[in-house]
Amino acid sequence: MARRNQHSKEELRAMAIEALADLVEREGVDNFSVRQIAGKLGYTPGMLYHLFVNLDDLILHLNAQTLDALNARIDRAAGHGDPMAVLKAMAFEYLRLAREHTALWQLVFSHRMANQAPVPDWYVDRTRHMFEQVEVQLKDWVPAADQRQRQVMARTLWGSVHGICLLHVENKLNVAGDVAPEAMLESLLDHYLSSCAREGEK
Structure with missing residues (x-):
């Protein structure tokens, strides 16, 4: 060395x-x-x-690389057509990264700063980018929704997609029977986005 x-x-x-x-x-x-x-x-x-600065700082830099890889995939998915198709493509890319680099993906969400130290802005910007890309699609899908409503929708989608991916990589979906995570993501997006669109038309 x-x-x-x-x-x-x-x-x-x-x-x-x-x-x-x-x-x-x-x-x-x-x-x-x-x-x-x-x-x-x-x-x-x-x-x-x-x-x-410390071990937290090193972990954040590694997690930033993982988020950069995720955001690159999400950005590529943004060219897949209408908002429904784009959001499905984003969800599938999220699942794909979770499968291919499970431990690195898990570290992004399991790491906690020591002594509740604040997360630096350069790191927060990366997580914000992911949600902003989803919100752009939701703006086209539900034009009547305001910014706050889109923020809630985006985080609801993320929480649901993340939950399916987490159960999948931890081999816990088998307790519910033989259902592919892709089918679950497709069902989630179909039903949730259709519901959002109907609410936006009222």
Whole structure:
């Protein structure tokens, strides 16, 4: 392993994030430590604190990468036609990422800041982007809805889609019988969006 003076600070930060990602994907969201991360890089744990404020900061940077990957998929899905088709495509991309990178996806939602520290704006912007893309489609689907109503709709959809995906990746859907998560997502979107449209026409 090359020593620290052979890498820039940004290179070392990227290496640390990659090392954490590898640990999370291999060991799960609760089985990593600063010592393990530093060990994968060939450095002492103290080195990481020259790169990140603390472990929370490192985790946030990894989670930001996962959110960037999710947002890229959601942005691509935005070109799939009418709002119903687009929102279904977004939901399927959400499921696909959860399947392909389950532990990284779970870490985004399981991580809690120590001592209830605030989440930095650069991270909040990434989560906001996901909801804004959904709200854009809802504006076209339910023109009569105001901004607050669209925000509630978007978060209701996310909570429902996330729940189906979480049950799927944790192998808990089998208790309800042999139903594919894709079919559940399709049913959810069909019924919820149709209901929203009817309410908007009143």
